Amino acid sequence: MSEAETLFAALRQSSGDDAVTMLERMVRDAPDHALTKINALDLAAKEGIGEEQVIAALLNAVGLGIFEMSWNVMCPSCAGVISANKSLKTLDRAQYHCAFCAAGYETTLDNLVEVTFTVSPRVRKIAAHNPDALPAAEYYRQIFWSSAIDLPTDLEKLLREVTLESIDLPSGERAILSLRLPEGTLIVFNPVTHTAQFLDVRGEEASERQNLSMIFKNVQVPAETLAFRPGPLRLALENRTDSRVLPAIWI
Structure with missing residues (x-):
């Protein structure tokens, strides 16, 4: 049994089977860009699985090291990620400035901060784990813009x-x-x-x-x-x- 299989077997002990099966399938088959900045609510709606079940599975997966969680401060105007943080403790500024929009915003959890999930490199290595190697269009898609924006497939064009x-x-x-x-x-x-x-x-x-x-x-x-x-x-x-x-x- 591979490490990934062992970890997902452990995840099934604490999370709903439908959500775990979905996450396991994604890690195995999904394209790289679908495994970074995962929005739990969007994923639940897309897969037709309850929000609470998906959120619980992702949080438990973080605890097992299958996924990594990020608290992203995003610009409400352009939806770009102004600051990516591993925990709330590093959200230590009262205001953030978006250079692209030339605007400053007060930090509020309700409007400016999104929680997203990215697959851990111990389970599967994806392009976003090495941002310096991404083409410019993919850098914008996978690193710069948040999950709040639905980017077109022909972004490069x-x-x-x-x-x-x-x-x-x-x-x-x-x-x-x-x-x-x-x-x-x-x-x-x-x-x-x-x-x-x-x-x-x-x-x-x-x-x-x-x-x-x-x-x-x-x-x-x-x-x-x-x-x-x-x-x-x-x-x-x-x-x-x-x-x-x-x-x-x-x-």
Whole structure:
């Protein structure tokens, strides 16, 4: 008997059989993205199993090491995960700021915090266990956005349609991007550090190249909207974090 089979046999001693059978099937057959940020209420509705039975099974599975639980502070506007926490004890800030929405929110369990479950790597290794290896679209799907948003299957295509330029920048590296700014409001956003820089692009076409530098650090620093004119831009990027960053210019 494998370790997973042993653990699920133990789970059956404390949880409803329907819920355990469902979880065991998911761990065995479900795609990777379905095994991260599992919302217990959504799962119960989808599978037609009682909410209390599913919640109890997941909590007992956490106790056995089959799943891991996370308390996610999410933005009520964009549904992005602002902070992922292993326990309530680390929810120690009265207010959280979403760089993507340029808005701050008071921390309330009812409106801002979701509890989700991810399969443990001891039972099954999935792509979300190694976020640095995820393609950008899957990083947004599996790491950045919360379970509160129903993402389309063609997310990668939709992101390409709104992305002017993007780069996967390793830790400690620098890069320079040359691009042309269209008129409108643009955002340079990195989902890994939740860093955002808004660009207000308007006026006559720039005759000379414009310049912008961004340094990504582990500490968020609120940034004011910068004014630019349509035309050429030299964007210098530097990654001073201990992981890769995924900056993109969205239109």
